[in-house]
Amino acid sequence: MTTSNAPLPLPDLARFHEDVLAWFDDTARDLPWRRDASPWSVMVSEFMLQQTPVSRVLPVYTAWMERWPTPAELAAEPTGEAVRAWGRLGYPRRALRLHAAATAIVERHGGEVPRTRDELLALPGVGDYTAAAIESFAFGGRAVVLDTNVRRVFARVVSGDQLPANAVTAAERQVATALVPIQDAHRWAAATMELGALVCTARSPRCEQCPVAEICRWRAAGFPAYDGPARRAQAWEGTDRQCRGRLMGVLRDAPGPVPRTVLDAVWPDAAQRERCLDGLVADRLVEPVGEDELALPGHA
DNA sequence: TACCCGTGGGT
DNA sequence: TACCCAAGGGT
Numbered sequence: 001m002t003t004s005n006a007p008l009p010l011p012d013l014a015r016f017h018e019d020v021l022a023w024f025d026d027t028a029r030d031l032p033w034r035r036d037a038s039p040w041s042v043m044v045s046e047f048m049l050q051q052t053p054v055s056r057v058l059p060v061y062t063a064w065m066e067r068w069p070t071p072a073e074l075a076a077e078p079t080g081e082a083v084r085a086w087g088r089l090g091y092p093r094r095a096l097r098l099h100a101a102a103t104a105i106v107e108r109h110g111g112e113v114p115r116t117r118d119e120l121l122a123l124p125g126v127g128d129y130t131a132a133a134i135e136s137f138a139f140g141g142r143a144v145v146l147d148t149n150v151r152r153v154f155a156r157v158v159s160g161d162q163l164p165a166n167a168v169t170a171a172e173r174q175v176a177t178a179l180v181p182i183q184d185a186h187r188w189a190a191a192t193m194e195l196g197a198l199v200c201t202a203r204s205p206r207c208e209q210c211p212v213a214e215i216c217r218w219r220a221a222g223f224p225a226y227d228g229p230a231r232r233a234q235a236w237e238g239t240d241r242q243c244r245g246r247l248m249g250v251l252r253d254a255p256g257p258v259p260r261t262v263l264d265a266v267w268p269d270a271a272q273r274e275r276c277l278d279g280l281v282a283d284r285l286v287e288p289v290g291e292d293e294l295a296l297p298g299h300a
Numbered sequence: 301t302a303c304c305c306g307t308g309g310g311t
Numbered sequence: 312t313a314c315c316c317a318a319g320g321g322t
Contacts, residue, residue, distance in 0.1 A: 046318065048318090051317055052318085054318080056307080088306080090305085090317095125321090126320085127319060129318070130319075148318075202316065204311070232302090232303090241304080242306085245306050283305090
C-alpha cells in the first residue's frame, strides 16, 4: 500500500459521483438480471456470479429462471436437480446453498425474498456482499456494496494503490461507506461495479476510457505496482478440487446412478479418489445408491 | 485468519 | 504457454 486513505477533496468527490454515474448511463450492459431486477432474479444472479464471470453465467441463468421462476418452484425439486442445472459454473456447493436458501425463503418468508440485511444474511450462501447486492439492486436500498470490482476501483482512485488488500479492511469499508451517495445509492453500486468490470480491470486497465482518470490517485502517482503481501497462487493440477470436479462432471453428465467402476476410471489415485468421494457425500453433493453406485442427490 | 471450494477465458 | 483472475461464502 503506497498511499493513505485520506478522503478525496470535495470537488473531486462530486466529480467522482457525477462522472461515474453519467458513464454508467451511457455504457451499462443490458444484463437480464438488470432488465428484470426482481428480488429472486437478483438473488439467483448474485449466487451464480460469486467468483464466476458474467459471460459464463448468462446461459445458465436464463435456463434457470425459465425453469424455476420463483423460490418455491426451486425448493420443490430435489437438490440434485439444482446441481445438474448448475452445469459447469463451478463451485457446485453454491447450487446447494441456493436451493437451501429457496427452501428457507418458503419456510420463513412466505416464498418472498426478504428485504432486511439480517434476514438476508441468515440465508445459506448469503454473505456480506450478496446481502448488500440484494438490498441494493432488488430493493433500491442504500447498502455498502463491496465486491472485488468496487474494491479495486476505490483502491486506485481513492487510495492510489494498484490492488486492494487480500481481505476487506476496516479502512476500506470506511472509505466505501463515506462514498455512498445520499441519492442514487443503488445506481452508484452498479456503476462502480461496472467500471471495475469493464474499464478498471485487474490486469490491463483501460484508463483511456475511464471517466475518472483525471482524479485517479493511482494514475497520478504513476501507476505504482502492488506492494502488499504476495497472493498465493491457486494450485490446480492434482488437487482435490480437480479430482472433485472430475467426479462431479461424470455424475452431472449421467442420466442416473453411476457405477463406482466408472468413477474409478477418471482419477487414477485411488486413495485421493475415495477421499474426495467421501467429501462430496459429506457435502451432500453426491449420494450413494446401493452398494456400488453413486448419483446426484435426491434421485437417479 | 487462512484455507478450502470449480471452471474456463484473457493476457 | 503459464499463469492470473472472476458480482464470495463457510469454516
